[in-house]
Amino acid sequence: MDHPVKEYFDYALQLVKEAGKVLLTAEDYQVECKSEVYDLVTVYDRRIEEVLVRKLKEKWPDHKFIGEEESEASGIPELTDDPTWIIDPIDGTANFIRQLRMSAVSVGLVIRKQQTLGIVYNPFTNECYTAIKGQGAFLNGKRIRTNGETDISKVVFAYEISLARNPKYLDLYMYRLKHLMRVVSGIRSFGTAVISACYVADGRLDAYQCDGLYPWDVAAAGLIVTEAGGHICDTSDSGKAFDLMDPNFLVAASKALADEFLIHEKKADEERINAK
Numbered sequence: 487m488d489h490p491v492k493e494y495f496d497y498a499l500q501l502v503k504e505a506g507k508v509l510l511t512a513e514d515y516q517v518e519c520k521s522e523v524y525d526l527v528t529v530y531d532r533r534i535e536e537v538l539v540r541k542l543k544e545k546w547p548d549h550k551f552i553g554e555e556e557s558e559a560s561g562i563p564e565l566t567d568d569p570t571w572i573i574d575p576i577d578g579t580a581n582f583i584r585q586l587r588m589s590a591v592s593v594g595l596v597i598r599k600q601q602t603l604g605i606v607y608n609p610f611t612n613e614c615y616t617a618i619k620g621q622g623a624f625l626n627g628k629r630i631r632t633n634g635e636t637d638i639s640k641v642v643f644a645y646e647i648s649l650a651r652n653p654k655y656l657d658l659y660m661y662r663l664k665h666l667m668r669v670v671s672g673i674r675s676f677g678t679a680v681i682s683a684c685y686v687a688d689g690r691l692d693a694y695q696c697d698g699l700y701p702w703d704v705a706a707a708g709l710i711v712t713e714a715g716g717h718i719c720d721t722s723d724s725g726k727a728f729d730l731m732d733p734n735f736l737v738a739a740s741k742a743l744a745d746e747f748l749i750h751e752k753k754a755d756e757e758r759i760n761a762k
């Protein structure tokens with residue numbers, strides 16, 4: 487069955503824009519801590535996810551949903567071949583609470599396990615990144631492409647180290663950072679997976695990485711990067727292929743650049759394992 491993807495896209499885009507506007511007038515965040523002190527949720531995360539799911543479900547009752555807040559409460563549902571909306575109501579919740587203006591509503595649609603459309607909207611900068619599979623990536627309706635960088639020595643790299651309080655990740659980050667800091671031109675850490683990845687898509691950044699992410703961090707932004715000509719791969723030390731449902735996420739302006747990163751990270755991982 488052929489799906490009316492453009493109809494899905496137009497409707498979702500309008501919902502995402504409305505949801506984003508809510509963030510601009512937020513006042514009483516009602517912050518709660520989830521499993522860890524750095525993992526925060528506000529009343530706005532829950533409200534936006536509830537509204538997006540309800541409105542999409544009213545329109546397409548047989549579609550499935552994977553939302554950050556619902557999944558964290560009841561577990562991540564299995565991904566089937568059915569059209570599945572994957573939603574992060576606010577990516578960069580800690581930034582939002584601190585009024586850092588780098589937070590976004592992210593909605594992706596996966597059909598037959600293929601990332602089919604993606605929308606990432608930062609209402610604070612009024613930047614809306616979009617992609618439909620096979621039709622390119624756009625920022626506020628204007629076509630975007632990665633900068634195509636291949637030389638790691640020229641790279642500004644965003645490395646998200648938000649799981650550093652977990653001993654498994656702390657070690658991994660420290661060894662990888664030690665290696666990468668010697669070869670790239672600069673390192674940043676923005677606290678939002680979806681915006682960082684979109685900055686690779688539009689060429690502001692050359693590469694972005696976060697180990698230990700979730701489907702809602704990559705469903706929309708991953709498609710936007712690949713539609714912009716970028717490369718996406720997995721960075722776990724097991725060497726597995728990129729898996730939307732268990733993402734360890736490196737996105738880079740080009741495949742050559744991603745390969746270069748993986749060579750350095752492999753060396754760092756070997757050093758860490760040998761040091762044990």
Ligand code: IPD
Pocket residue numbers: 525526554574576577578579580646647648649676677678679680696698699703
């Ligand atoms: C978080 C951000 C952050 C990443 C975390 C995510 P949230 O999303 O994307 O950059 O490092 O792992 O959980 O909690 O703000 O939606």
